[in-house]
Amino acid sequence: MAYLNENFLKLKSGYLFPEIARRVRAFREANPEAAKRLISCGIGDVTEPLPQAAIAAMHKAVEELAARETFRGYGPEQGYEWLRAAIAQHDYRARGCDIADDEIFVSDGAKCDTANILDIFGRNNKIAVADPVYPVYVDTNVMAGHTGPADAAGRYSRLVYLPCTPANGFVPEPPKRHVDIIYLCSPNNPTGAAATRAQLEAWVNYALAHKAIILFDAAYEAYITDPALPHSIYEIPGARECAIEFRSFSKNGGFTGVRCAFTVVPKTLRAATRAGELHSLHGLWLRRMTTKFNGVSYITQRGAEALYTPEGKAQVRALIEHYLGNAKVLREGLTKSGLTVYGGVNAPYLWVKLPNGISSWDAFDKILREANVVVTPGSGFGANGEGYVRVSAYNSRANAEEAARRFQNLRW
Numbered sequence: 001m002a003y004l005n006e007n008f009l010k011l012k013s014g015y016l017f018p019e020i021a022r023r024v025r026a027f028r029e030a031n032p033e034a035a036k037r038l039i040s041c042g043i044g045d046v047t048e049p050l051p052q053a054a055i056a057a058m059h060k061a062v063e064e065l066a067a068r069e070t071f072r073g074y075g076p077e078q079g080y081e082w083l084r085a086a087i088a089q090h091d092y093r094a095r096g097c098d099i100a101d102d103e104i105f106v107s108d109g110a111k112c113d114t115a116n117i118l119d120i121f122g123r124n125n126k127i128a129v130a131d132p133v134y135p136v137y138v139d140t141n142v143m144a145g146h147t148g149p150a151d152a153a154g155r156y157s158r159l160v161y162l163p164c165t166p167a168n169g170f171v172p173e174p175p176k177r178h179v180d181i182i183y184l185c186s187p188n189n190p191t192g193a194a195a196t197r198a199q200l201e202a203w204v205n206y207a208l209a210h211k212a213i214i215l216f217d218a219a220y221e222a223y224i225t226d227p228a229l230p231h232s233i234y235e236i237p238g239a240r241e242c243a244i245e246f247r248s249f250s251k252n253g254g255f256t257g258v259r260c261a262f263t264v265v266p267k268t269l270r271a272a273t274r275a276g277e278l279h280s281l282h283g284l285w286l287r288r289m290t291t292k293f294n295g296v297s298y299i300t301q302r303g304a305e306a307l308y309t310p311e312g313k314a315q316v317r318a319l320i321e322h323y324l325g326n327a328k329v330l331r332e333g334l335t336k337s338g339l340t341v342y343g344g345v346n347a348p349y350l351w352v353k354l355p356n357g358i359s360s361w362d363a364f365d366k367i368l369r370e371a372n373v374v375v376t377p378g379s380g381f382g383a384n385g386e387g388y389v390r391v392s393a394y395n396s397r398a399n400a401e402e403a404a405r406r407f408q409n410l411r412w
Ligand SMILES: *Cc1c(COP(=O)(O)O)cnc(C)c1O
Pocket: 044, 108, 109, 110, 111, 112, 134, 185, 189, 217, 219, 247, 248, 249, 250, 251, 256, 260, 261
């Protein structure tokens, strides 16, 4: 008999997006006319075509693979040196962060990296997540057996939940108690909040004092518009001793379907054995990647490299401005209907407070019925998301404008 990983049975079976799909399907069947005007502001996936610089570089890379002289097979598991150098230079050293080329690990996604990173950590860590949270951080810890079962509110025992509310600007504060690993996501999915320098300093100081490690997900870094906000955790002194950073080309270059991301593991980062002996995590992650991964395709890495050229940068900027322009339009529509709207300035998500104690799912149904727009119920991201919906700015401008007009006419 083969035995399964029973931790999987603890998972609150992927409830959010299947339930949204179920309700949308029922609505379509009952309202075939209204179904034709449905607009989705529900998903976190880009809508606009790839930057021309990436397209040209990928075409050229395909041609190289077509000739014996320029053909390439397996590349380095950690990524080609020219891409690691471009990342370290443009994203870090140009911003004053002391990051070496070989501290960059290129991968096929930040989702996979935030999940796979658990391979290099022990089983006895106290783990903290924000509430609301990107569900991947929680579910991968459940799968790895780092939690007990979930309670009625969907909270797993042995995880520490850090509440994100208007009072803290939706940026979690370091807890009074001890934890060993902390997941931070800034700019945040789902709340659209971005941590200030002081807030990140408080976290780095906490992590150094507790010998804890911060897993910093900066997938939405490119959306930061406020010049006072840090773009990387490594802008904070001491972060090289306590933080791993995750980035992705999904939300800046629109690579959600192309697949390319990277993780930064400083060589100065250490964690302990049970006996208290310190080891470099860089060495462990390198070993993990060379054993379990065979690298991102040459074509894809050439596409990612092109995002750092002057044309590539300008085209990425235009994409970000497009989505942030949508966010502004959507925010105005929602505000005119009397709702309180957070986020959408340094992130492509609006986090909308519902009035009169309306639940996330009741608001989802009302917005679907009356505006024919699909949003995401905040309660799907955690107990503290109840009473909110997330509105995504990933859309065409025409759809964003139309959705905003319909939001404006909602009466609460
Ligand atoms: C979209 C997203 C990512 C990027 O994931 P990829 O696997 O690189 O596409 C990472 N973290 C968060 C919070 C996201 O929303």
